[in-house]
Amino acid sequence: MTFPAIDWIAVLPLLLVACLGVVCLGVGLFVDDDEVLGWGALVGLGVTFITTAVLIGQHGSAFNGTLVLDGYALFFDLLILAVGCVVVLMSMSYVEETGIGAGEYYALLLFALSGMIVMASATDLILIFLGLEVMSISVYILAGAWRTQMRSNEAAMKYFLLGAFATGFLLYGIALIYGATGATRIDVIADKLGGVIDRHLLLAGVAMLLVAFGFKVAAVPFHMWTPDVYEGAPTSVTALMAVAVKSAGFAAFTRVFLRGFGGLHADWSMLLWVLAVATMTVGNVLALAQHNIKRMLAYSSIAHAGYILVALTAGGPTGGAAALFYLLAYAGMNLGAFGVVLALGRRGEPHEEIDDYAGLGFRSPLLGAAMAIFMLSLTGIPPLAGFAGKIYVFTAAVREGYYALAVIGVINSVISAGYYVRVLVVMFMTPGAVDVVRASRRPYLFTSIVFSAVVTVLIGVFPAPWLELARLSFLSQP
């Protein structure tokens, strides 16, 4: 047996992150200083980010073409690595304050990121499964990383049990699709769709995959775990879940459905239409009723998955590019919002009720302004990133003739204004007394918040280059 030739370029980002994780785990045994470990992870991720950015324009494939380095993979690699850097920044003071073991925390974080990179680069269902498992298992543990907190334990347990269920669906779907097409490679499946004899088998497989991906991106009705897990998990892990896990899920989702099952668009688009409407509506309406900011952001992240599903429903290059761009815009504003949630907490006092934000806007203007930017961007107010993202999603829907979907989408935006703006009302228009730890005591966290705010404004005001990036990345799939 000959070992297949490996194009090292194709696996370089993955290799770097995975090795970094192993190193972190090993060093964590001997080094007790949380900050040193954090810096190590940050610098390592930064180096990986730069290395990956240098690879832009290159093409490569490894493991018999099941793992590729195309523009699409690079787009998500860079997004995931950037999110990883910000999450590490946010975690620095948090890990120390909560007493979470820094070595295994950063190691698991890096393993999760490497799983996500596999999901973004894989062009084979089996490999997507592998990536998804590497990511999920790491995140299950991370959700329970705060061992002394009951909520954290519960979150990990819940996430694990329901996640295992979703994994079952994924595997079953892959098996059915293999049975129908005789292939697990996405491009091969796409070619064979026309000649499939047993369409029912194929469609059953597609539906199974839809369930599995729906679970990972928290689409209704597979969202039940989201609020509890998001609320219970350590906030930095919640940020990772809400942004990076969702992006990786959509990376695989989009590639499999738009590239692999693009030929079946007529079959699954109706299903996705219903999912999109349900996800947006349920997410937004339930978010209205939340008093805990993490739960609110959990439902908000469900709603945003719904907007991305609108783009996938529209399909084609426009829909694909819109989904990619939306994920980019969503990453900045959502990370920032979780950053503010972290900033409000302090040792032993999480301050996670929305009422805790009373008066924050004027007492701590920097946090107030940043949170205002994030909330308004999530609502979709121009000229912020969230608005640009929604525009392209709805444009894609209108272009493909999904008018009702676009109208339902904007109605949902209005509903969402109800709870995002309520945060502003509390922050700027009601008096309150919760004190915030001074910015100078948590420089990393505040850096990450300011960075997210700048990105949110920048993408909103100058969306053109980012949009072009998303478009080219989507089109670069082999």
Add this chain to the structure above:
Amino acid sequence: MTGNVLLSLIVWTPLVGALLVLLVPRDQPDGARRAAFAFSSLTFVLSLALWAGFRADTADFQWIEQGAWVPSFGIQYILGVDGVSLFLVLLTTFLTPLVILFSFGDITTRVKEYFFFLLMLETGMLGAFLALDLFLFYVFWELMLIPMYFIIGVWGGARRIYASLKFLIYTLAASLLMLVAILYLVSVHAHGAAVTFDVRELYGTVLSPTEQLWLFTAFALAFAVKVPMFPLHTWLPDAHVEAPTGGSVILAGVLLKMGTYGFLRFAMPLFPDATRAATPLILALAVVGILYGAAVAMVQPDLKKLVAYSSVSHLGFVMLGLFAVNTIGVEGAIYQMLNHGLSTGALFLLVGVIYGRRHTRAIADFGGLWKPLPRYAAVFLVVMLSSIGLPGLNGFIGEFLILLGSFAANRAATVFASGGLVLGAVYMLWMFQRVIFGPLRHEENAHLQDLTGREIAVLAPVVAMIVVMGVYPRPFLRAMEPSVKALVARIEAHDGPATRIAARVNGQR
């Protein structure tokens, strides 16, 4: 990007000022005040330069700036001014420094944030009046929303949170539907070819009657909420009553015009067939708004609410003039937009003055103010007479032109609307009588301070403009005429009966 940058300077100067105001240290509110006043005054001077360089002999857009923004989506940065937007821009740049000057004494907490939002609001308003790219327009349109929301919500009265949220949700809901309509319109216009949001090109889009009707409805809803047209007006009294004086002045003076301007610039010329089809309904709603607004204003015990409802009535007249769809009616409508901005803006300032002294706005708490406050009463008298349309003051010109144009288009509506004029005189004069005339019923009012120098400095320019525009309307009408004619021609693309009437009216002039 083409040669001149004057419009960009006008639009962005306030925002630069807003950001600089934020940098002023918190313990120096006077610095923030002066900086805000300086930047808004600079904007006003720049807009005067625009007027000086404006050519009144063409209907084309002038001072055009054009550049790519999001090329792959055909979104451009296009600014341009014509006879319709010129005076609305001037109204905005004229009122903002006055409001800032007035707020020197009015706003004492979170001073720099207040001026930050006020200046940001000015950029939003100016951008919305000057944008010729539908997408850019939409961005500015929504950009206005947030500062106004904060101004009402942070510096407003007791029910400010309710009022600000209502204002936000109403406007947001209506404008997001317009967004979908914009996307649809653009995709139909592109038809596989290059996409553009340039409104000058979109004007020619061929749409089926059904499409026109749907799109017109979406646009009209967004604009009707802003106008506000009956029955979508309910946010207005709440917002006005709770807003601080400066917010009320800007809201009444400029923001409401955004709705009527939107009809004239976008909804009507983009969808001419639907406009004609919807005219009876809109006229009916306008007449109901005129009469209803006036009737409700009459029974208000609160001065600010009275002025707020009078806005509903006055804006009904503007809609009446616009949907007459002839040159006289539309010119009258634009003129009335400016009048309303001046006179209602001044009324809110005047209410703000006595509220600042007495902390009440109830009509019953006043009476006989002429004696302690002679200067105040004199200014109030002029503004009040302007509002009811006394010949010689600006209100008369606008209302007269509107009725003239409207009479040619729809007699019945005009006859009913005229009833609103009578009611308008009734509620204004009655209010004036109860507040200013009669014996001094309340001892507290005997020693109120008359207008201060700063307040006179704020009100004098407005009163001067009220008189100038009432005596010498020609330069205003002459500058807007070519653009209005072109717009009317665009709406009257087909030679229907209304065109002939309009032609006859124009011939008579």
